[in-house]
Amino acid sequence: MRRNDLNIALLAGGVGGARAARAIAAGIRPENLTVIANVGDDEEIYGLHISPDIDSIVYTLAGLEGPAGWGRKGDTFEAMDALTELGVDSTFRLGDRDLALNLHRTLRLREGEMLSTVTASIAKELGIETVILPATNDRVPTMVEIESGEISFQDYFVLRQAQPDIKALRFSGAEQASPAPGVRAAIESSDIVVIAPSNPPLSIWPILAIGGMAESLEAAETVVAISPLVGGKPVKGPTDRVMTNLGFEVSHAGVAACYEGLLSPMIVDANPPEADPPAGLEAIVADTMMNTPETGTAFGEWFATLW
Amino acid sequence: MRRNDLNIALLAGGVGGARAARAIAAGIRPENLTVIANVGDDEEIYGLHISPDIDSIVYTLAGLEGPAGWGRKGDTFEAMDALTELGVDSTFRLGDRDLALNLHRTLRLREGEMLSTVTASIAKELGIETVILPATNDRVPTMVEIESGEISFQDYFVLRQAQPDIKALRFSGAEQASPAPGVRAAIESSDIVVIAPSNPPLSIWPILAIGGMAESLEAAETVVAISPLVGGKPVKGPTDRVMTNLGFEVSHAGVAACYEGLLSPMIVDANPPEADPPAGLEAIVADTMMNTPETGTAFGEWFATLW
Numbered sequence: 124m125r126r127n128d129l130n131i132a133l134l135a136g137g138v139g140g141a142r143a144a145r146a147i148a149a150g151i152r153p154e155n156l157t158v159i160a161n162v163g164d165d166e167e168i169y170g171l172h173i174s175p176d177i178d179s180i181v182y183t184l185a186g187l188e189g190p191a192g193w194g195r196k197g198d199t200f201e202a203m204d205a206l207t208e209l210g211v212d213s214t215f216r217l218g219d220r221d222l223a224l225n226l227h228r229t230l231r232l233r234e235g236e237m238l239s240t241v242t243a244s245i246a247k248e249l250g251i252e253t254v255i256l257p258a259t260n261d262r263v264p265t266m267v268e269i270e271s272g273e274i275s276f277q278d279y280f281v282l283r284q285a286q287p288d289i290k291a292l293r294f295s296g297a298e299q300a301s302p303a304p305g306v307r308a309a310i311e312s313s314d315i316v317v318i319a320p321s322n323p324p325l326s327i328w329p330i331l332a333i334g335g336m337a338e339s340l341e342a343a344e345t346v347v348a349i350s351p352l353v354g355g356k357p358v359k360g361p362t363d364r365v366m367t368n369l370g371f372e373v374s375h376a377g378v379a380a381c382y383e384g385l386l387s388p389m390i391v392d393a394n395p396p397e398a399d400p401p402a403g404l405e406a407i408v409a410d411t412m413m414n415t416p417e418t419g420t421a422f423g424e425w426f427a428t429l430w
Numbered sequence: 431m432r433r434n435d436l437n438i439a440l441l442a443g444g445v446g447g448a449r450a451a452r453a454i455a456a457g458i459r460p461e462n463l464t465v466i467a468n469v470g471d472d473e474e475i476y477g478l479h480i481s482p483d484i485d486s487i488v489y490t491l492a493g494l495e496g497p498a499g500w501g502r503k504g505d506t507f508e509a510m511d512a513l514t515e516l517g518v519d520s521t522f523r524l525g526d527r528d529l530a531l532n533l534h535r536t537l538r539l540r541e542g543e544m545l546s547t548v549t550a551s552i553a554k555e556l557g558i559e560t561v562i563l564p565a566t567n568d569r570v571p572t573m574v575e576i577e578s579g580e581i582s583f584q585d586y587f588v589l590r591q592a593q594p595d596i597k598a599l600r601f602s603g604a605e606q607a608s609p610a611p612g613v614r615a616a617i618e619s620s621d622i623v624v625i626a627p628s629n630p631p632l633s634i635w636p637i638l639a640i641g642g643m644a645e646s647l648e649a650a651e652t653v654v655a656i657s658p659l660v661g662g663k664p665v666k667g668p669t670d671r672v673m674t675n676l677g678f679e680v681s682h683a684g685v686a687a688c689y690e691g692l693l694s695p696m697i698v699d700a701n702p703p704e705a706d707p708p709a710g711l712e713a714i715v716a717d718t719m720m721n722t723p724e725t726g727t728a729f730g731e732w733f734a735t736l737w
Binding site for chain 1: 476477478502505506508509510511512513515516517518525526527528529530531533534536537540551552555556
């Protein structure tokens with residue numbers, strides 16, 4: 124059963140964000156969901172403007188996502204093999220079909236279009252009804268400080284496979300950046316703002332750091348976070364290590380602390396059922412696994428009945 | 431038998447140019463051949479700098495060429511299919527591996543490298559010993575005037591499949607352009623300059639139109655053209671139609687007229703054996719088919735014994 128009357132804005136990044144978008148879109152009218160995507164991971168690779176978080180959301184909502192949650196299902200890697208043959212470091216693997224999307228986006232951006240316009244057009248071509256907005260059209264690259272100095276996000280995440288300890292994060296240009304057209308309106312006019320079960324520091328903080336975003340969230344009626352921890356661990360990715368590095372407890376309370384002052388209720392997984400509910404914050408216990416379309420639909424339909 | 435002491439500069443464009451490069455490289459030491467490639471066909475497509483003639487030469491010399499003489503053997507077209515899915519007109523088909531080469535070139539050009547440097551590096555990575563030089567590092571797009579107005583070369587050649595009648599050709603920017611580093615030296619210091627059996631107006635004229643090229647060719651001791659006509663017709667492509675459109679007879683004499691004043695001897699095919707040898711020009715009769723590596727080697731070895 125869908126709730127046709129509910130409007131939701133979702134702050135999302137990474138695979139957790141894409142899966143939450145799919146889940147929530149299954150519980151309401153898809154076009155009543157606006158996904159506000161992290162663009163701190165965006166980078167120039169092979170001369171292409173890559174937007175990994177937007178693309179995970181696009182591919183997942185189009186049913187085209189790769190098995191690991193990024194890239195395209197069944198994609199081939201002929202172009203990467205050819206780059207290797209030409210002596211190019213192709214550690215950052217883009218499938219051939221994925222490459223085409225990146226090429227198309229890059230060309231349109233070079234022609235002067237905004238990232239939000241290009242994203243909307245790609246989503247439309249792929250039959251997606253949910254609104255997908257980059258958090259900003261400006262460049263706000265997340266810079267990761269590790270022992271040896273500051274590196275780019277993709278250097279940290281892909282080339283070094285998220286192995287180095289993080290000493291600090293810098294959301295370069297974020298304060299001066301403006302939310303993309305429609306972002307503030309979606310946050311301020313939705314019935315609920317949801318923070319996806321993404322990596323809080325890596326995927327959500329870069330969104331929150333954008334100029335004016337904090338004010339918009341304060342104006343929102345209800346902001347609810349879905350904790351990315353299940354059984355005390357992240358479903359996917361280095362969330363636990365990153366949180367520990369940055370001085371947060373790996374717990375629902377630690378997640379809540381990452382969003383200090385923002386949340387009304389919080390959704391926490393039933394496993395373990397009563398592990399550290401965040402102090403002073405209503406915790407709604409649920410089965411938060413949404414890694415498949417089926418578990419996602421179950422979560423989304425349940426979630427929509429809460430409000 | 432190779433002639434180890436002979437240095438040749440080859441003016442080349444199109445598939446005929448690539449096959450002539452392979453043939454002649456088989457008759458001498460490959461590194462003693464300098465191929466000077468037409469770049470009038472270069473264009474920006476999908477935001478990529480394509481250099482079709484350079485790439486035909488590169489792929490053919492690396493033994494990677496597609497069956498029609500362009501693109502890569504066994505290449506896949508996943509990226510093109512994905513572009514189509516995104517609503518992009520992908521009539522200009524670039525295979526996935528070919529796309530990677532174009533992406534690599536484009537990035538390096540954007541970073542400020544010269545086309546000649548990038549080309550040399552690509553050739554080296556693919557194990558090519560022959561020197562491949564773009565005729566110029568400048569932009570000299572061939573513009574094609576047809577009934578409806580002036581269009582780009584790729585619009586004429588690929589999108590309209592070389593069907594429209596040509597009223598005139600314009601080698602935009604050619605006069606102001608400079609030959610790429612090494613081009614003049616190769617022409618002036620080689621024992622022979624060969625004009626490949628390419629389309630004279632479309633593939634060779636854009637090279638000849640570059641500033642200083644005429645002077646270099648006048649300084650060359652021997653300039654020999656291989657006629658692209660076999661049995662009175664071009665082996666491949668619209669050479670006959672283009673020559674007719676521009677007022678040239680489709681004959682060896684017509685080809686010689688396209689290079690008026692430049693040639694010493696001319697190589698003409700034995701089929702038909704005595705068809706219209708160009709007036710006042712020594713015609714050396716041979717089997718000029720070089721469409722396979724085997725026929726190419728036969729031609730190249732014979733050719734090298736001539737001098």
